Amino acid sequence: MERATVMANGAPTSSIMAADRPQSAAAQDALIRFHDVWKTYGEGDATVNALAGVSFSIDAGEFVAIMGPSGSGKSTAMNMIGCLDTPTRGEYWFAGIDAGALNRDQRALLRRNYLGFVFQGFNLLPRTPAIENVELPLIYRGMGKRERRDLALTALDRVGLASRAHHTSAELSGGQQQRVAIARAIVTDPYVLLADEPTGNLDTRISREIMDLIASLNSEQGITVIMVTHEPEMAAYARRSIHFLDGRIDREDRRTEIA
Numbered sequence: 001m002e003r004a005t006v007m008a009n010g011a012p013t014s015s016i017m018a019a020d021r022p023q024s025a026a027a028q029d030a031l032i033r034f035h036d037v038w039k040t041y042g043e044g045d046a047t048v049n050a051l052a053g054v055s056f057s058i059d060a061g062e063f064v065a066i067m068g069p070s071g072s073g074k075s076t077a078m079n080m081i082g083c084l085d086t087p088t089r090g091e092y093w094f095a096g097i098d099a100g101a102l103n104r105d106q107r108a109l110l111r112r113n114y115l116g117f118v119f120q121g122f123n124l125l126p127r128t129p130a131i132e133n134v135e136l137p138l139i140y141r142g143m144g145k146r147e148r149r150d151l152a153l154t155a156l157d158r159v160g161l162a163s164r165a166h167h168t169s170a171e172l173s174g175g176q177q178q179r180v181a182i183a184r185a186i187v188t189d190p191y192v193l194l195a196d197e198p199t200g201n202l203d204t205r206i207s208r209e210i211m212d213l214i215a216s217l218n219s220e221q222g223i224t225v226i227m228v229t230h231e232p233e234m235a236a237y238a239r240r241s242i243h244f245l246d247g248r249i250d251r252e253d254r255r256t257e258i259a
Contacts, residue, residue: 031059062239064242065237066078073246074228078194083102131152151187173206
């Protein structure tokens, strides 16, 4: 698949976003880097700091779980990584690009070319066959029907659902629907898979199947995985967990063994 051109250092070229912007020391090495990031909502007495000076980095190929109670800042951080939000102040760098300084169209282009999203609620079209759900991101890229059909079938095969390609979402189990959602997320060959509570609507057995699949995408295919979860059993699949509390990083855990 043709992905947007990247420079030798892995950064998107200026044909996609302003890659000629000077890099700060905070931008070097890591695929993702937050440097003293704040996100503030409201004004005066109603001011709320969803993020309060957060700094961390994630290398290419990592599997990282982001954890914390409701209101801790984990979802805000995830939205920022996914270029769905921007810092009030501080820097967010993605592959050497100051992503926090991009305009709306540039952020949309970065999402389209470099990121895949998996959500708790699947977000599939219920009366549409699985293969057409998977094709959707390729339609947005303007790809021809034959090429996107081939790529969608390949993605469904990667998640073990090629035989169900022409079944609608309503004809699939919850676990199968999440596999279709994962196929849709990886059909564009993303640098990063962002998973927001991907097992939240699934029972324990199916949750482990989905987590085994996500872990294999990371370990066997090298996709960087960043997952928001409140479940320690699911976070145990990650090599590293970043715990948020009151808009700050409370602690980080690293594992030598995973689930």
